[in-house]
Amino acid sequence: MILLALLLQTTPIQPLPKAVPLPPPDADSAAVLAPINRMFAALTARDAAQIAAQTRADGxxxxxxxxxxxxxxVRTLSWAEFAAGVPKGTERLEERLINPxxxxxxxxxxxxxxYVFTIDGKSSHCGTDHFDMVRDAGGWRVLNITWTQRTTDCPAP
Known part of the structure; x- marks a missing residue:
């Protein structure tokens, strides 16, 4: 009877974690990130034409x-509206992704x-960026970007 009770006793076993695919090779990730980095450089340079050059007009x-x-x-803009909305001025604007x-x-x-967005090296706001990227004959381009934006709990620049 004791042997039967011991045999019927089960120890709960945790399920195995779900498989996570390996990240793509670094060269592929770098190619996807390149137009985003060019867009951020164009933002710093306040170059609306270069911002638009990194995007698909239908996004x-x-x-x-x-x-x-x-x-x-919630604000939604066409890419033309987004590029035209880059503020004029001489302050240094920078956006930095954190472990994309x-x-x-x-x-x-x-x-x-x-991400963290700085003006003259000081935190302006932060949040999360979500880019939808599409590769066409011209290479990788930003189709859509959706981001959250807040001024609290931002990481140090």
Whole structure:
């Protein structure tokens, strides 16, 4: 009887974690990130034409902004509107991705990354960027970007 009870006793076994695919080779990720980096350089240079050159005209830029009072605003712009909205001035604008994740399947890719946006080296805002990338005859281009934007809990620049 004791032997039967011992045989019927089971120890819970945790399931194995789900498989996670290996990241694509560095050269592939670098190719996907290249137009994003060029877009950020164009933003710093305030060069609307170079911003537009990294995108597909049929795409969109969407911001989900959390204001200081906690309210949220969603703004969607065409790429032309986005590029035209780059502020004039002499301050140094910089956006930096923090450990971007790149997933590629053929001619589409997704880049997901926390970011920090600085003006003259000081944190302006931060959040998460989500880029939809498409490879066409001209190479990788940004189809859409959606980002969150807040001014609290930002990492140091």
């Amino acid at each position: 969109r830029a969407t911001a989900v902004v959390t204001r200081a009072d906690g309210t949220k605003v 994740s790149v997933d590629i399947d053929g001619d589409i890719a997704v880049v997901w990354s926390p």
